[in-house]
Amino acid sequence: MKPVPALAEGFPDLSGMRVAREPHWFRWISAALIVLVLAAIARAFANGQIEWSYVSRFLTAKVILEGIVNTMVMAMLAMALGIFLGVVVAVMRLSPNPVLKTVAAGYTWLFRGTPLILQLLLWFNLALVFPTIGIPGLWSARAVDVMTPFLAALLGLGINQGAYTSEVMRAGMLSVDIGQYEAAQAIGMGRLRALRRIVLPQAMRVVIPPLGNEFIGMVKATSLASVIQYPELLHNAENIYYANSRVIELLIVAGLWYLLVVSILTPLQMLLERRFARGTLRLAR
Amino acid sequence: MTKPLVAIRSVSKSFGEFQALRSVSLDVWPGEVMCLIGASGSGKTTLLRCINQLAVIDAGGIWLDGALLGVREQGGKLHRLSEREIGRQRLKTGMVFQRFNLFPHKTALENITEGPTQVQGRKSDEVRAEALELLRRVGLAAKADSYPAQLSGGQQQRVAIARALAMKPMLMLFDEPTSALDPELVGEVLAVMKELAKSGMTMMVVTHELGFAREVADRVVYMDQGAIVEQGRASDVLGAPREERTKAFLSAVI
Numbered sequence: 001m002k003p004v005p006a007l008a009e010g011f012p013d014l015s016g017m018r019v020a021r022e023p024h025w026f027r028w029i030s031a032a033l034i035v036l037v038l039a040a041i042a043r044a045f046a047n048g049q050i051e052w053s054y055v056s057r058f059l060t061a062k063v064i065l066e067g068i069v070n071t072m073v074m075a076m077l078a079m080a081l082g083i084f085l086g087v088v089v090a091v092m093r094l095s096p097n098p099v100l101k102t103v104a105a106g107y108t109w110l111f112r113g114t115p116l117i118l119q120l121l122l123w124f125n126l127a128l129v130f131p132t133i134g135i136p137g138l139w140s141a142r143a144v145d146v147m148t149p150f151l152a153a154l155l156g157l158g159i160n161q162g163a164y165t166s167e168v169m170r171a172g173m174l175s176v177d178i179g180q181y182e183a184a185q186a187i188g189m190g191r192l193r194a195l196r197r198i199v200l201p202q203a204m205r206v207v208i209p210p211l212g213n214e215f216i217g218m219v220k221a222t223s224l225a226s227v228i229q230y231p232e233l234l235h236n237a238e239n240i241y242y243a244n245s246r247v248i249e250l251l252i253v254a255g256l257w258y259l260l261v262v263s264i265l266t267p268l269q270m271l272l273e274r275r276f277a278r279g280t281l282r283l284a285r
Numbered sequence: 286m287t288k289p290l291v292a293i294r295s296v297s298k299s300f301g302e303f304q305a306l307r308s309v310s311l312d313v314w315p316g317e318v319m320c321l322i323g324a325s326g327s328g329k330t331t332l333l334r335c336i337n338q339l340a341v342i343d344a345g346g347i348w349l350d351g352a353l354l355g356v357r358e359q360g361g362k363l364h365r366l367s368e369r370e371i372g373r374q375r376l377k378t379g380m381v382f383q384r385f386n387l388f389p390h391k392t393a394l395e396n397i398t399e400g401p402t403q404v405q406g407r408k409s410d411e412v413r414a415e416a417l418e419l420l421r422r423v424g425l426a427a428k429a430d431s432y433p434a435q436l437s438g439g440q441q442q443r444v445a446i447a448r449a450l451a452m453k454p455m456l457m458l459f460d461e462p463t464s465a466l467d468p469e470l471v472g473e474v475l476a477v478m479k480e481l482a483k484s485g486m487t488m489m490v491v492t493h494e495l496g497f498a499r500e501v502a503d504r505v506v507y508m509d510q511g512a513i514v515e516q517g518r519a520s521d522v523l524g525a526p527r528e529e530r531t532k533a534f535l536s537a538v539i
Binding site: 187190191 | 403405
């Protein structure tokens with residue numbers, strides 16, 4: 001056996017040396033340019049035809065606050081309906097039953113294929129199709145009384161959301177390893193129990209970032225319900241500027257509120273992600 | 286006279302064009318430890334998966350503890366069992382997978398208690414005590430609250446064995462339980478399996494660990510191209526194979 005040769009010469013010891021900081025000139029210059037541009041835009045708005053006193057006065061007006069409450073209530077209820085429908089439809093799409101599969105695919109096709117604002121208008125105007133609705137012989141009512149702006153907005157937003165959420169949920173379920181289904185079956189679980197106990201909890205980790213995205217979209221999509229008289233934030237802001245003609249000021253008020261809500265939602269999503277990351281390496285460390 | 290725990294008769298199974306099993310017949314007797322060996326694609330894993338019905342056979346029949354699996358004979362015809370009935374039949378077998386398949390969102394203890402509490406509907410404190418005892422038996426009493434990602438491969442596979450045992454199966458199926466493990470972790474899993482064999486559990490083990498087969502198996506079955514080529518006592522099949530194909534396989538493996 002040959003002896004192990006000694007370490008070769010010509011490769012000096014670097015252990016005492018530090019890596020020098022680089023000046024990053026380009027970063028400084030570009031940051032300064034961006035600050036200049038922003039300052040110019042801010043100056044333009046400050047000197048423009050905006051009465052900022054109206055913005056600060058209406059920012060906490062009672063009607064605006066009611067609007068934001070209605071917006072949040074609608075966003076949460078419609079999202080809950082959307083997630084419920086999304087899970088059910090995703091499970092149907094992944095079932096071996098061709099009838100369930102086709103019904104689920106048809107639902108997604110219909111509600112993803114037409115504009116949301118059109119769906120809202122259809123729900124709101126349902127009375128034009130069915131003057132009275134109910135179960136024959138048991139219960140009936142005039143459709144105009146039942147289909148309030150609230151209910152029309154909830155059905156329109158929630159059912160539309162379900163079509164999108166079902167695809168998110170399906171992707172999440174498909175991301176779970178097939179071995180997990182098999183292990184669940186091997187301990188005697190049926191398909192639905194395996195989905196509920198084993199697959200869905202693991203899929204949640206994958207679907208929360210896109211669902212957070214969808215919820216933020218939903219908060220803003222509620223503004224479409226202004227066209228069917230649901231008193232959400234934008235609708236109430238519009239009502240004010242119809243009276244006082246301060247259009248831009250009130251749109252800025254609404255915009256600031258939407259921004260605030262979305263800014264609060266982002267860290268909430270991170271908390272939720274952490275909750276469902278149980279057992280993954282990132283936490284195990 | 287005792288009856289075989291598993292009776293496999295003329296079982297065939299294809300995946301599209303590929304014929305994984307060709308009219309396989311085999312008995313497994315209570316308390317027997319059987320090792321299935323053979324090249325990949327020889328059908329040994331498929332045979333295990335047919336016994337716990339993760340794969341559905343195309344022809345033939347498998348009886349487990351006297352009951353026909355997956356179908357019911359009625360009026361000269363076979364009728365497929367419902368998902369619930371198949372689930373109930375699966376409770377008689379415990380399966381250990383090559384890639385462990387532990388539930389990553391549950392701790393070691395929760396992995397073990399999931400089946401007994403959720404499927405068998407047993408009381409949780411009683412199940413918990415049993416699960417802790419099983420963890421002790423596989424040498425992981427200290428890891429009850431660890432998540433799978435915090436365990437080594439060998440530890441995960443031992444938890445998986447405990448999870449299967451928690452259902453109190455009559456038959457344990459091992460599908461290449463050490464193939465996904467680093468070499469230094471194989472021994473700890475084999476040790477648990479040896480202990481289990483010694484306790485009298487009926488076991489079918491698909492494995493490439495010929496040393497384990499020689500030491501523990503009552504019978505070694507060599508499969509090739511979906512059929513059983515040779516079977517017998519471990520010392521005979523591994524030490525003095527009669528068939529040319531068995532000889533070729535063994536000389537390639539060792």
